[in-house]
Amino acid sequence: MKLYHYLVMLFFFSLAACHKEIAGPASAQAVTTWDQAFEQFWNELDVNYVYWDIDTTNWDAVHSRYKTLFGRLQWGDPADMQRSVAYFRQMTDGLIDHHFSISFKDTVLKDSAVNPAIDQLRELPDFRYPLSYISLDRRYLDPGFLYGNDITTEPGSPLKVLAGTIHGNILFFTCNQFNLAASFQSSIPNNVQPVLNYFFDRLQHPSGLKAILLDLRDNPGGAVADLNFLVGRFIGQRMVFGHTRYKSGNGRLDHTPWIEASVSPAGGAQGLSLPVYVLADRYSASVAELVIMALRQMSQCRVIGEATYGATGPFVENGLYNDGPFDIPGLLSVHTSSAEFRYLDGKCYEGKGFPPDEAVPFSLAATGSGDDPQMEKALSMAE
Amino acid sequence: MNRKLFCCCIFLLLQTTLFAQTSLGVEGGLSSNRYQTNITNRASTVLTRSNGVYVGLPFRYAVRRWLYLTTAPGLVQKGYSMDRTDPFYGEFDRHVNTYLQLPVGVSLVYSWRRLRVSLDPSIYAGYWLSGRVKGRTANIFDFTENPGTNGQQSESFHLSDYSGNYSFLSRRDNRWEFGWSLGLGSCYHLSGHYWLTGAARWYQAMTSQEKKAVSAIPAYNQTWVFSIGGMWTLDKL
Numbered sequence: 001m002k003l004y005h006y007l008v009m010l011f012f013f014s015l016a017a018c019h020k021e022i023a024g025p026a027s028a029q030a031v032t033t034w035d036q037a038f039e040q041f042w043n044e045l046d047v048n049y050v051y052w053d054i055d056t057t058n059w060d061a062v063h064s065r066y067k068t069l070f071g072r073l074q075w076g077d078p079a080d081m082q083r084s085v086a087y088f089r090q091m092t093d094g095l096i097d098h099h100f101s102i103s104f105k106d107t108v109l110k111d112s113a114v115n116p117a118i119d120q121l122r123e124l125p126d127f128r129y130p131l132s133y134i135s136l137d138r139r140y141l142d143p144g145f146l147y148g149n150d151i152t153t154e155p156g157s158p159l160k161v162l163a164g165t166i167h168g169n170i171l172f173f174t175c176n177q178f179n180l181a182a183s184f185q186s187s188i189p190n191n192v193q194p195v196l197n198y199f200f201d202r203l204q205h206p207s208g209l210k211a212i213l214l215d216l217r218d219n220p221g222g223a224v225a226d227l228n229f230l231v232g233r234f235i236g237q238r239m240v241f242g243h244t245r246y247k248s249g250n251g252r253l254d255h256t257p258w259i260e261a262s263v264s265p266a267g268g269a270q271g272l273s274l275p276v277y278v279l280a281d282r283y284s285a286s287v288a289e290l291v292i293m294a295l296r297q298m299s300q301c302r303v304i305g306e307a308t309y310g311a312t313g314p315f316v317e318n319g320l321y322n323d324g325p326f327d328i329p330g331l332l333s334v335h336t337s338s339a340e341f342r343y344l345d346g347k348c349y350e351g352k353g354f355p356p357d358e359a360v361p362f363s364l365a366a367t368g369s370g371d372d373p374q375m376e377k378a379l380s381m382a383e
Numbered sequence: 384m385n386r387k388l389f390c391c392c393i394f395l396l397l398q399t400t401l402f403a404q405t406s407l408g409v410e411g412g413l414s415s416n417r418y419q420t421n422i423t424n425r426a427s428t429v430l431t432r433s434n435g436v437y438v439g440l441p442f443r444y445a446v447r448r449w450l451y452l453t454t455a456p457g458l459v460q461k462g463y464s465m466d467r468t469d470p471f472y473g474e475f476d477r478h479v480n481t482y483l484q485l486p487v488g489v490s491l492v493y494s495w496r497r498l499r500v501s502l503d504p505s506i507y508a509g510y511w512l513s514g515r516v517k518g519r520t521a522n523i524f525d526f527t528e529n530p531g532t533n534g535q536q537s538e539s540f541h542l543s544d545y546s547g548n549y550s551f552l553s554r555r556d557n558r559w560e561f562g563w564s565l566g567l568g569s570c571y572h573l574s575g576h577y578w579l580t581g582a583a584r585w586y587q588a589m590t591s592q593e594k595k596a597v598s599a600i601p602a603y604n605q606t607w608v609f610s611i612g613g614m615w616t617l618d619k620l
Contacts, residue, residue, distance in 0.1 A: 022601060024421030046599060047424065181528070225528055225538075244523055248476045249465065250422060250600045251593045253555040256476060257516060257545045261524045314523050320471070320540070321520070322425040339523050 025250060030329045034084060037331055038070035041088070044326045049097065050245075050313060050340040052252040054348060057094045059252070066091055078108050085112045088332075092116050096351030098311035099286065100336045109332075117311065117351075121282065128362060130218045130283040136372050137174055137215055140166050140379070146198050148191030150183040159183050161192050163199040169208060170382050173199045174215035178222030178287045181229035203233050206274055211382040214295070215279040217305060217374070221286025224314050231263045231294045236271030239263050241294040244313075244339040247323035258342065263294050276301040277378040280356055285309035293343055293354055302381065305360055305374040307353035313337030404445035410455070410580060410612025411438045418463035418592075420602035427469040435460025435479060437608045441580070443490065451490040453503060458512075459484050459586075461604045473542060476518040478549065484509040484586075486564050497572040502565075507586060509560040514549025555593055560604065562588040570614065578614040583607065 025043035026036070042063050052059070069087055073080040088102055098117035104110055121127055138145065145164025153159065160176040183192040202209065212234075231239075243258035265271075278292050280303050289308040295301045315324045315338040324338030342348045358381065360374045414435045422428055439457025446452060459482050467474035488505020521540035529537045551558065566584030573579055586608065591601035 022419065022421040024423040024600060027424035043599065185528075224524065225526070227524060246520060246523075248518075249602075250420070250424070251555060251602075253552055254593075256518060256520060257547055257550075259520070259522060259543045259545055261522075263524075316523065319426040321523075322428060 028327065028329060031331060033075050034070045034073040034080070035067070037084070037328060038067060038087075040328050041332070041334075042066075044328070045092075045334070045336070046252060047250045048247065048318065048323045048326050048334075048336065049095075049252075050247055050255070050323055050337050051095070051097050051350060053255070053340075054350075055094075055096050057092075062091050081106065081108045082112075085109060085114065089114045089116075089119070093119055096310075097313065097337050098309055098351055099313060099315055100334070102332050102334050104332050105330060106332075117309070120351075126361075128364065131362075131367060132176065133215055133217050133279075133372070134160060134162055134174060134176065136367060136370070137162060137172070137375070139370060140372070140375055141172060142166060142168060145172075146195045148193070148195040150179075150186070150190035150192040152188045152190055153183045153186050154179055159192055161195045163195050165209075166213065166379065167383075169210045170213050170379070171199070171202050171206070171209050171211070172213045172215070175219065177220055178226035178230075178291070180223075181225045182223060184229070200233055203272065204268070204270070206272065209274060211275045211277060212272070213277045213279070213378055213382065215375070216284045216288045216292055217279050217281040218283045219285070219288035220283065221288045221290075221311070224287055224290075226287055227290050227294060228264055229266070231291055232266035233269050234272045234276065234295065234298065235263060235265045236269060237265060239294065239297055240344065241297040242341055242343045244341050246321040246339055255340070261341065272298075273300065275382065277382055278303045279305050279374050279378055280308050280354070281306045281362060281374070282309055282353065285311045286314070289349070289354055290314070290341075293349075296354075296357075297344060302358065303354070303356040304358045304378045304381070305356050306362060307355045307359075308349070310349060310351045310353040311337075312341040312343075312348070312350050312354070313339050314341070315339075404618070406441075406443040406578070406614045406616045408441045408578070408580060408612050408614030409439075410441055410457075410582070410610040411436070412608060412610030412612075413437065414459050414461065414609075415607045416461040416463060417605040418602055419605050421600055422465065425465075427467055427471050429466050429468055431464045431466055433462030433464050433477065433479065435462055435481075437610055439610065439612075441612065441614065443614070448494070449492050451492060451501075452488075453490045453505065454485065454487050456483075456485045458482070459509075459606065459608060461606050471521075474518070474520050476516070476520070478514060478516050480514040480549070480592075481512045482509040482560065483512050484560075486586075488564065490568065499570040499572075501568040501570075503568050503582070503584065505564045505566075507562055507564050509562075509588075511551075511556065511558040511560065511592075514551075515547070516549045517544075517546040519544050557590060557592055557594050559590065560588050560592070561590050562586055562604075566608075576616045576618065578616065579611070580614050581611045583609050 026040040031037040102114035141164040147162045149160045151158040159179045163173045184196050240260050240262045242261040244261050245255045245258050248254045248256045321338050327333045360377045414437045437459045439455040441455040444452045462479040464477040486505040486507035490501040490503045492501045519542050522543040525541040526538040564586045568582035571579045586606040588604040
């Protein structure tokens with residue numbers, strides 16, 4: 001019987017032993033050494049980054065290499081703080097998430113930033129800086145076009161919109177960013193509202209028009225609400241244009257299943273049957289790319305210009321999905337996508353950009369002399 | 384020739400012994416699984432147990448009156464759910480995973496009239512056969528904007544449901560599971576060859592469900608299995 005007593009005790013000891021604690025990832029903690037800062041950054045990105053399934057960065061090798069380098073840095077030494085920025089840049093320079101960026105909070109580093117997408121663009125042999133097309137567009141518009149801006153809704157980032165016709169029968173619209181719904185619905189009157197009213201009214205009453213032309217070049221995106229607000233005017237019924245998924249656990253490859261991404265028609269909108277042409281370039285980013293991809297889902301839509309920027313995964317604050325953006329208190333903030341987006345063709349265009357149907361390269365010489373080969377290609381297709 | 388004769392005798396002896404001291408049965412019941420990991424970094428999220436079912440085919444071989452060798456190949460569901468709380472209440476991600484499991488152990492038996500009680504330590508190997516995943520989450524493209532008092536808008540995200548088979552990834556999923564088990568069992572002799580059985584067993588995985596290369600944080604299954612069933616002894620009474 002003694003044997004049984006020992007075994008029963010062993011049984012209960014074993015159950016008690018099962019409740020061992022598993023250490024979690026360091027998260028949102030104040031750091032006082034570069035080693036702590038590195039570990040927290042590495043772990044936060046490990047659990048919050050949504051593209052580990054397709055990103056080729058060897059994150060484990062990054063840990064092996066940079067743990068030692070960060071361990072040599074002295075906390076508070078300005079020269080070492082600058083070195084840390086270089087290390088953060090090297091660690092993340094291959095990430096495909098084109099929303100990814102690091103901004104620093106420390107006073108010594110506040111002017112530093114890490115943005116792998118911009119760095120990758122700079123390495124292209126035909127790198128160029130963004131170009132605002134609004135003044136070029138005006139040259140093609142018929143007299144009487146409407147231009148408006150709104151400096152009240154987002155004072156730090158004024159919204160500019162331009163609408164009118166070309167050749168009397170092509171309805172044209174462009175905006176420098178997406179914050180249309182907020183400006184349109186703002187209780188403070190602004191110059192954007194009449195432009196949008198004109199454009200939406202012509203969309204709803206398209207008699208006399210033969211095509212719609214949207215210029216979304218040099219558009220960095222903005223509010224996701226504009227996807228429904230704008231594309232919803234072109235469709236008569238719900239339109240699925242892709243799928244999204246989110247992180248579902250702390251494992252690098254823990255994702256929810258794919259969930260439909262769709263656009264809903266705006267109230268009173270009828271399906272538009274006119275041809276739609278969209279101008280895109282390598283600085284058409286984020287929500288601008290989503291608008292382009294959603295419109296391209298319509299059979300009569302064609303995209304002209306360059307492949308887009310490749311920042312297709314939207315982001316919101318971390319708490320909503322427990323992924324995406326995160327902070328290391330007092331040191332840095334990281335912007336990264338909250339959702340992995342896959343277009344309806346099954347491809348993920350993150351880091352690559354959505355390709356145009358008609359590729360027309362940017363020409364500095366042409367734009368310098370007031371010509372716009374991409375616009376002219378779109379107009380020739382519309383004629 | 385002598386060797387052949389020796390082998391033949393051993394075989395016959397084994398046959399006789401096996402026939403005299405072997406029990407077969409069937410059992411079924413409920414499982415309750417806890418996913419042992421750490422999600423303290425995930426805001427407003429709790430891990431909850433998930434219940435499932437268990438079926439098994441127990442097999443016992445008596446070495447002594449008080450010592451049996453045991454095994455019970457079976458199917459057991461090991462699930463878990465990550466549930467959101469506070470402002471995200473209603474969102475969840477629930478997994479139900481089915482394992483084919485083979486425990487091998489001993490049973491230390493104490494007999495009292497028609498009742499036998501036993502302590503059953505064992506080790507086991509399992510293979511993750513299939514999984515189902517069901518959940519509800521905010522759809523990042525589907526929301527209603529609410530005007531705020533200070534001009535700032537807030538969004539109310541609509542929830543999207545998902546449900547389907549779990550897609551295995553060889554880079555992520557460790558489909559083989561090894562661990563140990565401890566249980567308390569009882570058998571009640573009905574009549575003749577027939578016994579009624581009941582057991583409560585604890586299974587502790589020693590291998591993470593996710594491969595270490597893709598998850599710095601391990602995740603182990605901890606499973607209670609409660610079963611009842613019947614056994615048939617092959618003894619000649």
